[in-house]
Amino acid sequence: xxxxxxxxxxxxxxxxxxxxxxxxxxxxxxxxxxxxxxxxxxxxxxxxxxxxxxxxxxxxxxxxxxxxxxxxxxxxxxxxxxxxxxxxxxxxxxxxxxxxxxxxxxxxxxxxxxxxxxxxxxxxxxxxxxxxxxxxxxxxxxxxxxxxxxxxxxxxxxxxxxxxxxxxxxxxxxxxxxxxxxxxxxxxxxxxxxxxxxxxxxxxxxxxxxxxxxxxxxxxxxxxxxxxxxxxxxxxxxxxxxxxxxxxxxxxxxxxxxxxxx
Ligand code: 1HE
Numbered sequence: 001x002x003x004x005x006x007x008x009x010x011x012x013x014x015x016x017x018x019x020x021x022x023x024x025x026x027x028x029x030x031x032x033x034x035x036x037x038x039x040x041x042x043x044x045x046x047x048x049x050x051x052x053x054x055x056x057x058x059x060x061x062x063x064x065x066x067x068x069x070x071x072x073x074x075x076x077x078x079x080x081x082x083x084x085x086x087x088x089x090x091x092x093x094x095x096x097x098x099x100x101x102x103x104x105x106x107x108x109x110x111x112x113x114x115x116x117x118x119x120x121x122x123x124x125x126x127x128x129x130x131x132x133x134x135x136x137x138x139x140x141x142x143x144x145x146x147x148x149x150x151x152x153x154x155x156x157x158x159x160x161x162x163x164x165x166x167x168x169x170x171x172x173x174x175x176x177x178x179x180x181x182x183x184x185x186x187x188x189x190x191x192x193x194x195x196x197x198x199x200x201x202x203x204x205x206x207x208x209x210x211x212x213x214x215x216x217x218x219x220x221x222x223x224x225x226x227x228x229x230x231x232x233x234x235x236x237x238x239x240x241x242x243x244x245x246x247x248x249x250x251x252x253x254x255x256x257x258x259x260x261x262x
Pocket of ligand 1: 024027060062113140143
């Protein structure tokens with residue numbers, strides 16, 4: 001049997017999902033997207049937080065350009081029916097599902113690899129990471145939600161520069177442009193991501209769901225509609241988990257906020 005394109009492991013309540021095509025720098029082809037969909041749905045069922053990472057020396061080299069060429073030359077036939085783009089579907093399962101995702105990044109994080117990383121809720125990279133959008137050099141355009149997700153995070157100016165010039169961002173620039181929130185020494189992004197995932201897993205599931213589902217939608221709303229949406233959701237957040245956690249604090253049994261520094 002051939003190696004899986006995606007590895008899946010459950011560590012307590014944290015799912016570890018690994019891109020596993022290191023010989024092709026974890027380039028994304030259709031079979032990999034299918035396996036990723038299955039892994040994400042499994043994590044939705046049995047984990048409270050998931051960590052996404054790449055096996056080998058890179059997180060992900062983006063779209064499989066050999067598959068793209070086969071499609072462009074008609075060797076892979078187009079579907080007879082229009083369907084939702086499989087990347088959009090699967091990346092949205094990550095971005096707007098029931099549990100938070102942390103992406104652990106290293107090496108190349110380019111094109112569709114960056115789009116995939118941006119569907120996670122928190123990104124950590126090590127010093128080897130390089131962020132880029134080389135679509136312009138390949139004669140194609142972003143297709144994995146980058147116009148929506150990357151542009152909202154880094155802004156039109158930075159994304160336009162990355163796409164027009166093919167310029168790569170260093171980890172320090174990634175931090176500055178909010179592509180990542182944490183930078184680690186080489187080889188430590190996965191360990192840091194697991195540590196953050198364990199911390200996130202201590203929150204209530206309900207609050208985690210609201211953080212990842214309400215915030216991005218409110219970002220798209222007007223001031224009034226945003227406050228309305230906030231009120232609807234914060235009213236919903238009370239019993240019974242909140243009551244238990246509020247009581248723990250009032251009774252002096254809850255962790256102090258200082259325990260979460262760093
Ligand atoms: C690939 C791919 C790929 C590597 N599709 N096969 N993405 C890119 O434009 C990035 C293209 N890749 C690279 O620039 C480099 O490969 C890396 C900087 C990521 C890594 O370099 P390196 O020296 O470690 O590896 P390599 O020797 O370039 O590649 C090793 C193998 O991986 C080689 O195959 P082999 O059979 O000759 O060993 C490469 O062909 C293969 N490989 N990257 C297919 N991307 C839906 S819209 C999204 C649009 C995009 O994502 S555009 C960005 C595409």
